[in-house]
Amino acid sequence: MSSPLKIVWFSNIPLDSAAGKAIYLQLADGIMNLIRRGKLQAEQKIPSTRELAEILNINRVTVTKAIVELQQQGWLESFVGRGTYISKHIPIQILPANHSLPRKKAAGTSPVELRANKLSANNYQVITTKLYLDDGYPDPTFAPLKDFYRAYRSQLTRSGLYTRFGAYSHPHGSVYYRKIIADYLNHTRGLNTTSENILSTRGTLMAIHLVCSTLIEPGDFIVSGIPGWNRAEQNFLHAKANHIGVPVDEHGIVVDEIRKLCHRRKIRMVYVTPHHHYPTTVPLRIDRRLELIQLANEYGFLIFEDDYDFDFHYSHRPLLPLASTDENGVVLYAGSFSKNFSPAFRIGYLAASESIIQQLSNYRILVDRQGDHILDNAMAELIQQGVLQRSIRKAVKVYKEKRDLFAELLSDKLGDTIQFTLPEGGMTIYTSFDPSIDLERLSAAALKKGLYISNGKIHQYQNYNTNSIRLGFASSTKSALTRSVNILHDLLLQK
Template sequence: MDSPIVKDVFSRMKLNPEDARAIYLQLSDQILALIKHGQLTTGQKLPSTRDMASLLKINRITVSKAFEELHTQGWLESFVGRGTFVSSHVPELEPKKLQNIAINKAQKVAGFALNDKQYLSNPYFVPTADFHLDDGYPDPRLAPLKELYRAYRSQLTRSGLYYKFGSYNTPDGPEIYKEAISSYLNETRGLKTTLKNILSVRGTLMGINLVCNALIRQGDVVVSGIPGWQRAEHNFLHSKAKHIGIPVDKYGLVVDELKKICKRTKVRMVYVTPHHHYPTTVSLRIDRRLELLQLANEYGFIIFEDDYDFDFHYNYRPLLPLASADENGMVIYCGSFSKSFSPAFRMGYIAASENVIEHLTNVRVLLDRQGDHILDNAMAELINDGTIQRYLRKTLTVYEERRNHFCNLLQNELGNAVDFSIPDGGMTVWTEFDKSINLEKLSQQAYKKGLYVSDGKIHQYPTYNTNGIRLGFASSSLENLSDSVEILKRLI
């Protein structure tokens, strides 16, 4: 070997036969790291394959394969009768200490600055507790998963495979899905749509993000109720809008406050969950609904109607959406099957005027060329054959029983420690705890006992600090609800 320094450099290499990565690739990785960190310089000769194999106690063929790998990538060059050298095209690099060389390690911190925003800090916590009073999720055990599986499988075996798999499809969604959604919304929600009024999206959050990208500009005023859904609010902030929060009382959004804002500034959009306000579950009263529509017509702002749980209303028929009474194209209506079917399936829709759908479709292409047409088609089949409708009728009865059982437990077992109203619909009970109860501490203690409940932080605002959380009942059996409340009772 020509140089004792080079010999020392290569003698430090450690190859691990137990590693899943092939030995020759481990060797090429480490030689490459030496080049990138200036330990092997431009034009420097490498040991022969025989010497390298002897030094590292590996097969000579393994060394040859490592050299070939680096030669193919342009880091090495070979000359007949002379040997193998670091490529002359590699620039001179300042040597770094060997102990600082990271070989085959993932980067933890980027070398460039991030435009970090506080609202982008969204830690993801997936609870694994045996019991859960969640944010209002459906029970997947009741969902028609077998029917969905059969419908999805049939999409993979039918004719027209090139049309389905061989090329990109329309970005607004497959026609069969849009037609099914249009008919479904017209029949159940009183909307007046055709397939041209429908855009397939991957859930409500994508719908909100898409509308913000397409229709909100820096400085635009977006109004929503406080407390509200922070995921939506973060989208408003990310689009550089000016977000103004207005109060929500027992009759929903306080529209009189919106009217005051409209008189002094131009409002671009109002985000509302009128059927069951998030998080408090109250419904927007009819006079306020009509006034909100009238204000939109007068001042020209968009109403984004997030109807996340329309299908679950227990005391009477669900209230029809604002979109059903919209005669001037002011409402963008958004819904999904995540709350009624399963959060795991990202299936949703936007209903709006044709030119709005066309505009949103063109913007959607920049983010997502198209959705999951196969899944959309499978869901359309379940809508068209009545599976979804039968499923919703069945679960409505189940969830109403769970609501009643859970509210009785809260009243009888927790008594004066909590204050709540029995919700007319939805999958949660907005529950305000006595101010002496620390919800963050309660959440931590409950989790140790096998029960997940929110700590309430996501519902706190500078102007709103009610000691309340959403307690979801739909995803738990009657027995599990009893066990969950018993845990809370012992802790409180």
């Protein structure tokens, strides 16, 4: 019979039939912990399966399964006629005998020394409130999910299993997707592309990262508007580039400032959101568009055109992108389906010269291999069948109505404390609050009332702060917009 002390150790192994984990695995883990604590030493004999079953008041078969599990993992060794022992390969004592088993350390407390980098904390917001005036997200009710389901399912049931599922394919995207995207961009945006000019991406952010990792060298100068998009700026810093911010006014990025910079240093790339500048939503005026293209040709820099919400322009037809007037391959044109389908589906593209696409593909294969060809092909089918285009037309009509209602609500309820210009397009109204209003406190107070709004920090810079935030209207119902503005009105009255 085993020693009384050993019996106590085994009898204290916790077993819970309601724990959702097999009893034999709980027993195996318990014995493993005894070994790790140093209670059981290498080459020490443990009680027989019959003894353990009696000690723990469980079935002997369960004990046998636990012993077999530990033997397979190398913790125990069994010998015919002699019994079962702690493996002789176990260190003499893994932990001191009086040491309790440590809890797993939380992520972020690794003992490995982390090297300092230039990236600030990339915070993000997961919205869980019922009311939200977000950063400009679409209304998911317009996403043709049933059509998408059918298109995706058809990809899974067609012939050619090996080429579809049994082997890797092109890192720059499926041939079908790139062909459809090229035709789509040529038809809707006035580009002149073929499938060889298209790279499939998982959204615009991936395109920015690929470009920064492939075409940007440490010390290169990248220019963008201030205020701008923090995610893009963080990619510039990650590439060890020198980021230079230039002003943005009511006509978009001030191109004259870019010309002045070109006289002083070699610019490698200019990042712009010309259709609706992020975050202010203002379009880049035609003369500045043409001048920026001229500067790129004259001084030999790249233009990264982030056209994140091309389809949503309400005063007239969408403005054609810079890429439509690019004759020398200086524009990298990026877009995604996050705004006109859903942010949940990471589907996008980058249009550029064949040589640049090849370089980006060579790098992309190291981080993502090829993307999701099945997902891309399903989206391509929706485009070819006109499903996506029809859903966009419906959304534009409703979004314009929401924009007009939201602007009216803001003027009526918050008119004395805010200023804004009615945007020609997009899904947000860039709203400036009176300097006396603490946006961080307002955001926190709204959250307690079940309303999400930004605290404005993401649009603040060292020498720039207009106390402004983006108030998204597209993703909310009209009644939700009314309730949201009423909450802000009541909170500002209490200020």
